[in-house]
Amino acid sequence: MNQPTELTIAIDVYRQRRERVLAALQAAGGGVALVPTAPEAIRNRDADYPYRHDSYFYYLTGFTEPEALLVLDASAAAGEPRAILFCRAKNVERETWEGFRFGPDGARDAFGLDAAFPVDDIDSELPRILAGKPALHYALSTSAEFDGKVRGWLDTVRARERSGVMAPAASHDLTPLLDDMRLVKDAHEIAIMRAAAHISALAHRRAMAVCRPGIREYELEAELLYTFRKHGAQSPAYGSIVAAGANACVLHYPAGNAVAKDGDLILIDAACELDGYASDITRTFPASGRYTPAQRELYDIVLAAQQAAVDATRPGVTFDAPHQAAVRVLAQGLLDTGIVDRTKFSTVDDVIAERAYARFYMHRTGHWLGMDVHDVGDYRERGVPVDADGVPPWRTLKPSMALTIEPGLYIRAADDVPERYWDIGIRIEDDAVVTPDGCELLTREVPVDADEIEALMRDAKAAAGS
Known part of the structure; x- marks a missing residue:
């Protein structure tokens, strides 16, 4: 030791x-x-x-x-x-x-x-x-x-x-x-988490840069692990998820030996632990370096949902507020694309009320982050009056709380879903620290905009001479 x-x-x-x-x-x-x-x-x-x-x-x-x-x-x-x-x-x-x-x-x-x-x-x-x-x-x-x-x-x-x-x-x-x-981080903790986020972002950028059709999931995982250790992180913060194609619709899919094909998306949910503190990043990018029209359509919906959740993350709101902001954008996108049947649900409020979105978005938009990737802390208030159903209110966000913001869409092949969207899984995740007037995203050294991701991959191929 x-x-x-x-x-x-x-x-x-x-x-x-x-x-x-x-x-x-x-x-x-x-x-x-x-x-x-x-x-x-x-x-x-x-x-x-x-x-x-x-x-x-x-x-x-x-x-x-x-x-x-x-x-x-x-x-x-x-x-x-x-x-x-x-x-x-x-x-x-x-x-x-x-x-x-x-x-x-x-x-x-x-x-x-x-x-x-x-x-x-x-x-x-x-x-x-x-x-x-x-x-x-x-x-x-x-x-x-x-x-x-x-x-x-x-x-x-x-x-x-x-x-x-x-x-x-x-x-x-x-x-x-x-x-x-x-639950409330001090300056010492935030400094380490910022450093961990930097290393994890470098790893994601490297994975995007080396990705090409024909690469296997475990090869991309190896690039991540190499970057973590090269830059001083002690270990991954959790088991790396590297999912090609339809595997991205499996939420906790471990990196396997599947081959990334031309036209596949690659979903990577991976990050390092540095000096006892976790980071947590997810990016979804095209194996070929360019999104298909259907992939780009869904990707932009998820990115808009994430931005809505980011905008909702600030002191004084509940932990649930970013989730509800993201759900509204995702539900509207599912309605607009026809993935949710427009003959059954005429408005976004109907989609939300009936939880029709949950078939395609089955997790919450974030969790606490810190020493553990799913860090400690109650999500609901203790010792306060409960509602009519006996449920206490959601916890109120305060400065220096740290959480992830990670909406997604997972569209499995099904007869009642337009075929162009089949087997597309997308998640975008960043680490946020609540500030006095909003939040700071620690993990944006790796791009989220689709055009920027495509540019990074295109430049990497040009530099490699391929």
Whole structure:
């Protein structure tokens, strides 16, 4: 394991986040919060999957090694440590095989913690920390293994009750507090997300530039992965979708070995993860470098829908507002093209009311984005009055929230659909950060306008001499 980059280690950023959690726990009556990192996972036999830390843990520590636990003690007495890390001890032999380890002392100093202990001491140290504390806070019931460890630590404390030691009397879910914190990005996060978006945009431009009829989906995926790593991203943010022709109508189609044919569209939904933060881009472009009239017609509808959603993304509106703006444009386009039967639906309001568009647009227009590509955070408000159906209102957008904007149309071959539109799948996706008066799109270094995409591909062919 390599040592983290300087960008990863922003001591003040992580310390301030921990202080916010501690202050919130103190306001709620105190107690101890436990935030474990992710376990290592075996791929097969004695080979592990590439390790990826837990996002909550990383958000509060910046620490990327496995076998670690953060303890935040909001009831610590004056002078006692409040931010405590358990991590792997220094071990020269293991470091020869696996790479650098900070060790407790190194991690304490590098990441601004109050104290650190070897993880092998956790079963003796943690019951001591929990003893006499009023409450325990952690991600309840998300890991059966960790729940079992917590029960063991609490049982150890309870075994001392006759000597006057009391175990925490209550357990609370820590994730709503952390989710709300993570939902609004700070400047440090936005800077990394902007850098991740830049790398992902370079990858999409490269894929467009090398694409030609006869190329296979996995070849385009290889160009994406190469660009991610070449420019410093640690990994893809999710499994890359590279879909040629009719495969683009499969929403989560993994890059396969299908050959892109002349006349096919290529839908690529792929992006990198950089220093713990995801980007998320989708572009749809012609394998030959030029859209057919039917493809261009549908593409322009989807692009107009995306622009309507972008225009609707601003502080004070609900999370649902961009989706509804996109749906109206898509529904009108489906009506105008005759893909939705005009003898059954005479107006766009009819199409929307009957959800006739949902056959061709079956997902929502966006999701939260951050450390996870589908990032944490409620989409509806908590603790507010519900409507007549018992449903709370959609969450209101605020500055520095990050979300995707990704409308699409997926027209499978069917007898009741004009044949010129058969097997056309189009999605256009960008990453947006809400600003005080609108939103900033982080991913527009790769074009979305059809003419600009065609020009990029034409120039790339000319430069290659083909």
